[in-house]
Amino acid sequence: MPRLAIHRLSMAHPGDLSALEALIARGEVRAGEIRAVIGKTEGNGGLNDFTRGFFTQTLMLLLASQTGETPAALAARIPCVLSGGTEGALSPHYMVFSVSDEAAAGRGLALGTAFSPVTPAREIGRVAQIEAVVAAVRAAMADAGIARAEDVALVQVKAPAPQAPDPDARSTDAKLLMALSRAAAAVGAGVALGDIPADHATEAALLTDLSLYSNRVSISSGVEVTCNEVVVFGHADGWAEGIVAGVAPMADLLDLAGVQAAFAAAPGEVLGVIAKGEPDKTGAIRGHRHTMLGDTDIDAQRHLRGALGAIVAAVAGDGRVFVSGGAEHQGPPGGGLVCVFARSA
Amino acid sequence: MPRLAIHRLSMAHPGDLSALEALIARGEVRAGEIRAVIGKTEGNGGLNDFTRGFFTQTLMLLLASQTGETPAALAARIPCVLSGGTEGALSPHYMVFSVSDEAAAGRGLALGTAFSPVTPAREIGRVAQIEAVVAAVRAAMADAGIARAEDVALVQVKAPAPQAPDPDARSTDAKLLMALSRAAAAVGAGVALGDIPADHATEAALLTDLSLYSNRVSISSGVEVTCNEVVVFGHADGWAEGIVAGVAPMADLLDLAGVQAAFAAAPGEVLGVIAKGEPDKTGAIRGHRHTMLGDTDIDAQRHLRGALGAIVAAVAGDGRVFVSGGAEHQGPPGGGLVCVFARSA
Amino acid sequence: MPRLAIHRLSMAHPGDLSALEALIARGEVRAGEIRAVIGKTEGNGGLNDFTRGFFTQTLMLLLASQTGETPAALAARIPCVLSGGTEGALSPHYMVFSVSDEAAAGRGLALGTAFSPVTPAREIGRVAQIEAVVAAVRAAMADAGIARAEDVALVQVKAPAPQAPDPDARSTDAKLLMALSRAAAAVGAGVALGDIPADHATEAALLTDLSLYSNRVSISSGVEVTCNEVVVFGHADGWAEGIVAGVAPMADLLDLAGVQAAFAAAPGEVLGVIAKGEPDKTGAIRGHRHTMLGDTDIDAQRHLRGALGAIVAAVAGDGRVFVSGGAEHQGPPGGGLVCVFARSA
Amino acid sequence: MPRLAIHRLSMAHPGDLSALEALIARGEVRAGEIRAVIGKTEGNGGLNDFTRGFFTQTLMLLLASQTGETPAALAARIPCVLSGGTEGALSPHYMVFSVSDEAAAGRGLALGTAFSPVTPAREIGRVAQIEAVVAAVRAAMADAGIARAEDVALVQVKAPAPQAPDPDARSTDAKLLMALSRAAAAVGAGVALGDIPADHATEAALLTDLSLYSNRVSISSGVEVTCNEVVVFGHADGWAEGIVAGVAPMADLLDLAGVQAAFAAAPGEVLGVIAKGEPDKTGAIRGHRHTMLGDTDIDAQRHLRGALGAIVAAVAGDGRVFVSGGAEHQGPPGGGLVCVFARSA
Structure with missing residues (x-):
């Protein structure tokens, strides 16, 4: 029976995987048992953030040297979800x-993964991408052995962005395409979980119908992937006990109680944190103007x-938290969500 | 007997004082009774942040139109402490x-102000500036009627930065001079409060002897002032009751308990918050690397x-908190301090 | 008969008009004779650039102190066209x-100004703005005594951007609205000059029909103005000789010959330079990829x-050149235009 | 007898070496004959620019797959000089x-390379680094068969920056260490060429004695190298004809004539351009204030x-020019230098 393990490791720079290399050398992690990697690299998190590609290349080279598989084969089966910006x-x-x-039996935290087919630029932010993510999330749930959507704690997706302008793309604005890709993946995952009605999951709803969201979906997008890479976490029979996941929405950026609720839902030694949020599009938080959306610099x-990273890190007492912006359809509008993984006490 | 009032007002842009203009028009604030203004403008907070000068010019024009004094005369008696960066x-x-x-008698929150003589570029970050601030803080305490240093809640200083390169200045690096100016003012204020031994207040100690700090001192520096402008807050007899101030140090950037302690020390409706902090110069917070100091962008x-602003705002539940970087000698190294003003319950 | 004079002055910061103040004090410029001010301030040039407002407020205060008019009255008759970003x-x-x-008679460089009515947010980037600019340019030509469109050297417009989100605006994206405002003003000015066919000047054409442009139109937009402020330059009878203007388009950003052509067209001591350009929207210049459009930082x-500023300054041998981005419909797509004012030899 | 070839190739992103891969596949370049790579990647060019490391890793992997050598062995013999920032x-x-x-005999453009021993953090910006570079430049000249210093056209060095804070380093400021490393390498190369007197090459002179410079030295520094990697270009007997190099200093940033002189000195089809420059530390260019040094953003x-890139690209008519900042001791203070490689007509 499967047992999930989570190792949270630091890097000296985006090409530094020495901590993982040491764990493998010491036998604490077996390269062949790695199913997913989720991390924060120190780029700008935008279109021209290449720290994600650098890390991914380095990771796959390391695993290739250990497993004998090619980097390309590894990249095609191990989701590597990176968010730039620390x-x-x-x-x-x-x-x-x-x-x-x-050998043991029980009920514990399960993990499943799936990859959609390659998403060409023309499908990004369109129904084709939504449907591809719905299917991939279902495949990842099946891979994890999670039968019921309510048992899913979090769906994490790395969604593609076009590497070059494409006349068939929904927009010529590359930054907008990144947002549309996140939106389509979020809505697709929300549909798969039953959090968003399938008949509302239209192209027109992306980025506009803010009533559509799931509190259990976290999406990053970037040019370093060409399909939708999905990781699902949930509680399932047939998985070893020992790790729990707690999730809570944030009503707005200042929702300290929401952050604390996620930590309270996963008591024990914290093994990792994933959070999403966004600048409130109304230009104000609790009635007071913020300046995030109009800053040229x-x-x-x-x-x-x-901002969100500091709040989550302050509650965690640790800066190693995965915090990502662009929370379109992920948690309440202007807010977001927090997921905490902990070793159960 | 004097009664201190605090009005916290929003602005639509750095030249927008309409909220104050309306209060004056309605008689809720008398222009002649304004003793100090402390605020956050939405510039970059650095050497080339002109939002502070814009706000100050607009404020003094408004007050001049109400009081009949000239803008220059008003600027010479009313500290306007602005920190750029929201x-x-x-x-x-x-x-x-x-x-x-x-008419009433009591013991309440007192305010006093003082201005040092003009500080030429060659005195910035030198003993002359330290001594000028010691004297100005004492003058401001006397102005407030605060006899004992332990009754001071917070000293806020706006310290000067040179408007142009000066061969006699301690450094040719304008950004370093801004930091030295903050350091000298902080050490000077700390000496005046008895929090820093006077014999340690040397030029060499500035920015280097991190053991020297006060938990009750907050400094900003900028090219828009030419002397050290001091505002002292404290509890004193002969001032009307009604407002309390609470102050607490932050051990590091993630010291959520420190922030909460400051709010607990000033129970009641929050009227304003002042906080200082700094990127930990060791490059790590609680053992984990941060990337603030090496970012080119x-x-x-x-x-x-x-980061600090979000933590303080999350505790306050309100983004209108005065949070300023550059906490040299202000609170513990790598940490800082928080001061909360509240209407006593 | 009128004689145009151009004084090019430096500032130490955006609130520093001391050079003009000195000229007025020495009698070299009469405050009442100032008809327009065009300048570069050192902000970021974007939505949250307040250096423009700071300069304008300071200018109008200075002129008010000299003329006895109110700042508001001066701002309503003297175009102050500022472009942030040096x-x-x-x-x-x-x-x-x-x-x-x-007393003398002749034919020389003429200047005329006009202000459109206030442009509300809902009209920005729409036909209403285009038409308002057409009318304002014609009024400015009449003011200058320029009868024929071919005699116009340059139309400079400062177009408005909304100061706050408006549900009736064409877009919720404030940065896009700034671009639409420039586009509408450019197309309007192009129509007035006969460079753009009136029947192509539709709302849909703005930012999309790149075949529509004028080589004699330069537009800035910003939140500090609420209407379209127009300055027209051209050669006309009844104006004193002595100043000439030369204009040339730039085919692309590297069109050094285009820049040199503008200088050749206005031989003599350079009194001022105005240039517009834009990042090539195809993502490449002469077949080689540029990275301007995808940079997050x-x-x-x-x-x-x-980039453009350096090329123009290198040809001029002087960094005091007015170079502004956002050349929608101003010069060839991906290129721009340069206008040189010179004292005729 | 050796023949130098230069191929100038574009990349779609910092990990894209497909253009070189294609040249190798077509037999136009033999992997084993590659002696040096010099390029511009689209990072921020500062301490936290990882595009250089990403490119280098990818290059060495490609060459390893072709030559059978390990990436580490290749990196130790092939200088890969990258400058971030496009x-x-x-x-x-x-x-x-x-x-x-x-088989042919002649006199043509020669290339030689050398690597200094590893430079630990404590040697950066100190005499040890200067001397190491002197020796490495001499070794590279010998490698190229260039006997006389006057025959050297350009020395290009990639100098190291510390990857982590080191208590023994000359400064705790990582950005300053990068500048000191460039300065030490520039002075070392200048000494080797006879352009800088050896007895002036002191630690104290670095960054301060601006009279010390060479017009034939170009330095980049970065955390991705740990020693001083040197490439020397010059004209020498025993090398095939066909390529020429022309070099000229720039007196200041606006020295268009200087740029043009370098192109004139290497007539023919341009194969590559290397330029260095720096923001004038006096804060002004030809008497007019610039704002490069005080910008917080x-x-x-x-x-x-x-700025410099645009001027050089405008003269070249091509954006593929290697332009790098940080010209300490490289060309006249406030100016820089330009080197052009061309296929001789």
Whole structure:
């Protein structure tokens, strides 16, 4: 029966996987058992953030040297979800999720993965992408052995962005395409979980119908992936006990109680944290104007990650939290969500 | 006997004082009773942040139109302490401190102000500036009627930065001079409060002897002032009751308990918040690397304000908190301090 | 008969008009004869650039103190066209255009101004704005005594941007509204000059029909103005000789010959330079990829101004050149235009 | 006898070496004959620019797959000099320098390389680094068969920056260490060429004695190298004809004639361009204030590259020019230098 393990590791720079290499050398992690990697690299988190590609290349080379598989084959079966941007209190780090086999029986935290087919530029932000994500999330749930949507704690997706302008794309604005890709993946995951009605999941609803959201979906997008890479976490029979996940929505950026609720829902030693948020599009938080959206010098998502990251890190007492901006359809509008993984006490 | 009032007002842009103009028009604030203004404008907070000068010019024009004094005369007697940078959750706002006269007797929050003589570029970051601030803080305490240093809640100083390169200045690096100016003012204020031994207050100690700090001192520096402008807050006999101030240090950027302690020390409706912090110079927070100091694209102080501002705002439930970076000798190294003003319950 | 004079002045910061104050004090410029001011301030040039408002407020206060008019009355009759952003080699400066009366007869460089009615947010980027600019340009030509469109050297417009979100605006994206405002003003001016066919001047054409452009139109937009402020330059009878203007289009950002052509067209001592350009929207210049449009850290217009500014300044041998990004419908797509004012030899 | 070839190639992103891969596949370049790579990647060019490391890793993997050598062995013998930052008109590209053998005799452009021993953090910006570079430049000259210093056209060095804080380093300021490393390497190369007197090459002179410079030295520094990697270009007997190099200093940033002189000195089809420059430390260019050094939002080197890059690209008519900031002791103070490689007509 499978047992999930989570190792949270620091990096000195985006090409530094030495901490994982050491764990493998010491036998604490077996390269062949790694199922997913989720991490924060210290780029700008935007279209021209290449720290994600650098990390991914380095990771796959390391695993290739250990497993004998090619980097391309590994990249095609191990989701590597990276979010650039470690503004403020955030610390560059990555969580390695591995699954070993053991004799015991129980009910514990399960992990499943799936990859959609390659999503060409013309499908990004369109119904084709939504449907591809619905199918991929269902496949990942099946992979995890999670039968019921209510048992899913979190769906994490890395969604593609076009590497070059494409006349068939929904927009010529590359940054908008990144947002549309996140939106389509979020809505697709929400539909798969039953949190968003399938008949509302239209192209027109993306980025506009803010009533559509799931509190259990976290999406990043970037040019370093060409399909939708899905990781599902949930509680399932047939998985070893020992790790719990707690999730809670944030009503707005200042929802300290929401953050604390996620930690309270996963008591024990914290193994990792995933959070999403966004600059409130109304231009105000609790009635007071913020300046994130109109700043010419600092990208709004960099503002957001610095702010949300600090709040989550302050509650965690640790800067190694995965905080990502661009929470379209992920948690309440202007707010977001927090997921905490902990070793159950 | 004097009664201190605090009005916290929003601005639509750095030249927008309409909220204060309306209060004056309605008779809620008398222009002649305004003693100090402390606020956050939405610039970059650095050397080339002109939002502070814009706000100050507009404020003094408004008060001049109401009082008949010239803008220059008003600027010479009313400290206008502005910190640029409303990253993340912060909201542009200003606190207007006014003092009216009333018959009642009691013990309440007192305010005093003082201006040092003009500080030429060659004195910035040198003993001359330290000594000028010691004298100005003592003058402001006397102005407030605060006899004992232990009754001081907070000293706020706006310290000068050179408007042009000066061969006699301690450094040719304008950004370093801004930091030295903050350091000298902080050490001077700390000496005046008895929090820093006078014989340690040397030029060499500035920015280097991190053991020297006060938990009750907050400094900003900028090219828009040419001397050290001091505002002292404390509890004193002979001032009307009604407002309390609570102060607490932050051990590091993630010291959520420290922030909460400051709010607990000033129970009641929050009227204003002042906080200082800095990126930990060791490059790590609680053992985990942060990336604020090595970022070529976002200034370290902008990172810091976004992070600290979000934590303080989350506790306050309000983005209108005065959070300023550059906490040299202000609170523990790598940490800072928080001061809360509240209407006593 | 009128004589145009151009004074090009430096500023130490955006609130520093001391150079103009000195000229007025020495009698070299009469405050009442100032007809327009065009300048570069050292902000970021974007939505949250307040250096423009700071400069304008300071200018109008200075002129008010000299003329007895109110700042508001002066701002309503003297166009103050500021472009933020002095990246790279650019130097903060402003050109003061004044018109005196003298006895001589001739044909020289003429100046005329006009203001459209206030443009509400809902009209920005719509036909209403286009038409308002057509009318204002014709009024400014009449003011200058320029009868024929072919005699116009340059139309400079400062177009409005909404100061706050407006549900009736064409877009909720404030940065897009700034671009639409420039586009509408450019197309309107192009129609007035006969460079753009009136029947192509539709709302849908703005930012999309790149075949519509004028090589004699330069537009800035910003929140500090609420209507379209127009300055027209051209050669006309009845104006004193002595100043010439030369204009040339730039085919692309690297069109050094185009820049040189503008200087050749206005031989003599250079009195001022106005240039517009834009990052090529195809993502390449002469077949080679540029990275201006996809950078998360530096705004594309800041990239553009730094690059174009350096080329124009290198030809001029002087960093005091007015270079502005956002050349929608101003010069060839991906290129722009340069206008040189010179004292005729 | 050796023949130098230069291939200038574009990249779609910093991990894209497909253009070189294609040349190798077509037999136009033999992997084993590659002697050096010099290129511009689209990072921020500062301490936290990881595009250089990403490119280098990818390059060495490609060459390893072709040559059978390990990536580490290749990196230890092939200088890979990358400068981050393609601001404005610059286009990401790399020049591949390869040397083949052929029967003909002549005198042509020669290339030689050398690596200093590993430079620990404590030696950066100190005499040890200067001396190491002197020796490495001499070794590279010998490698090229260039006997006389006057025959050297250009020395290009990639100098190390510490990857982590080191208590023994000359400064705790990582950005300053990068500048000191460039300065030490520049002075070392200048000494080796006889352009800087050896007895002036002291630690104290670095960054301060601006009279010490060479017009034939170009330095980049970065955390991705741990020693001083040197490439020398010059004209020498025993090398095949066909390529020429022309070098000229720039007196200041606006020295268009200087740029044109370098192109005139290497007539023919341009194969590559290398330029260095710096923001004038006096804060002015030809008497007019620039704002590069005091900007909190855009790093001074990013300003510089955007400006200088545009001027050089405008003269070249091509954005694929290697332009790098940080010209300490490289060309006249406030200016810089330009080197052009051309296929001789």
